Amino acid sequence: MRYPMSFTMAQFKHRRKMEKLGNKRFPTVLMLEPLYTCNLACIGCSVERHTGKLKDRMSLETCFKAVDDCGAPIVNICGGEPTLYPELKELIEGLIKRDKHVIVCTNAIKLDSKFFGNIPPHPNLFLMIHLDGMRKTHDYVCNKEGVFDRAVEMIKQGQKLGYTIYINTTVFKETEVSEVEELCKMAEELKARGILVSPGYEYESVEKDVFLTREQIHDKFKNIRDFSGKYRISATPVYLEFAAGLRELPCAPWSTVNYTPMGWKAPCYLVGDKFTADWETFWKDTNWEYWESRVDSHCQNCKMHSGFEHSAVEEAMKTVGGTLRLTAWSLG
Template identity: 55%
Template sequence: MRFPLHITTDMLKHQIRHGLKGNTRYPFVLMLEPLYTCNLACLGCAVERHTGKIEDRLTLQECLKAADDSGAPVVSICGGEPTIYPELKGLVEGMIARKRHVYLCTNGLMLDRTVYGLIAPHNRLTINIHLDGLRRTHDQVCDREGVFDKALDMIKEGKRLGYRVTTNTTVFKETDLDEIEALCRLLREHQVDGMLLSPGYSYASAESDFFLAREEIHQKFQKVLELSKQYRLISTPMFLEFAAGLREYPCSPWSTVTFTPEGWRGPCYLIGEKYFRTFEEFWQGMDWDYWESRQDRRCYNCKMHSGFEASVVRGLRNSPKDMLRMAIWNFLE
């Protein structure tokens, strides 16, 4: 299976539960940013995500309440760099106690000091290590030498210790897809449990020259679509076809909700137009019809998985063929 069975069944139960209540919009994933502090200043990152002070962080209780309020079955702990968060052990264990599936999204530099040996492997915990290319490219994007080698060492060590380990790669304008194929080949040799390739999106506070326009995304993801036939990519086939320009979906901005030291970010993970103190204020304060329509100018070039994988899932009910493809993709490949 591409995903552990309990993740698949929990996601199905979550959808059935909301379907029985008549809900058409509900969170699938909570993007939890417990702090803005980071030990890197990567070239494609939003400024606020790596210039925070240690006090610019959420309390453990605020993090756990955000999970309770959103009800999302998956929690992606990001930031900033989450392995810097002082209460990380309590946060991960608190999420697991709530039967959430935790993706710890990290650059890998501190895993051996703050995760390995301190937080036990668990079938609800995935270590998700960011790699934007091979050594030269990744170190250039991270603006520091040695980051790639450390990340690769932490992948090896994580697998040795029994953690589920995946990787996350952002495709930028200058990304060489032949290099990405070489990266996929290397990661397969190290037996990673899955690889996510996603088109970069231009944060308002990030340098825009790195990012892809819609037509450039289509071109690069036609190659990624081919790679998905050889490597264990964890983006759904329908999403990759969407990224390659072969099909169209509305956005589902409500499917991935984001909680930060500033509050609930609206409308989505990428666009912080407004922050809300409570989840209820956020949920009721968004014009979801408007943001689903993608008519806002900031949405034109966006094809991020965080907004569209849920749209793929919603569309399955209208296509028995896609539903069968999804089942084969998840269970048999």
């Protein structure tokens, strides 16, 4: 299976519960960013996301309040680099106690010193390791030599220790499609549970122009889609069709909400139109209908996985054929 059964069931149950409550919009994933401190300064990352001071990190209490307020069954701990968060062990323990599924999104550099041996494997815990290409590309994107080899080494160690590992790959302007396939092959050899391939998204404050236009995304993803059936790619078939420009989807920015050291970020992980301290104000005051429509200039080149995967699943489930295809995909 592409995702463990309990992970898929948690999402399914949450969706059913929300539907019964009559909620048309609801978050399934919380992107929790407890700190904006990082040990890298990747060229595709916004400046504020890696230059924060450790002293400005969120308290555990603040993290748990955000988790409880939004109610999403999946918490994706990102940032910043989560392994630098001194209270990571307590955060993960508290999330698992709340029956959340936890994804730790990491560059892997510090896994052996900060994570392995400190935070044990658990069925609800996943490591999402960034690899934005093979050695030359990844080290270029990370702005540091040796990061690729280090990440591969950490994947091998993590596998031996029993962690569930996924690879997360962002496709930039310079990324060759053949390299993405090479990476997919490598993910299989490393026995990663899956590889998420998605187009780079344009932050407001990134110095280098590394992002793809909508047409460039379509071209690259048409080719990626062609070989996607051979590998365990973690994006659904309908999402890949959308990324390849073969169908349209509305955005669902509310499905993946983002809590940052500045508060709830609206409308999405990419665009910080507004930051709000409390959940109720964020949820009620964001004009979701406007952002779903993708008419805003920020949305023009956006095919961000976190914005559209929810819509892709909804679309698939509209028909029996689509549901069967989705089921077959998730069992693959």
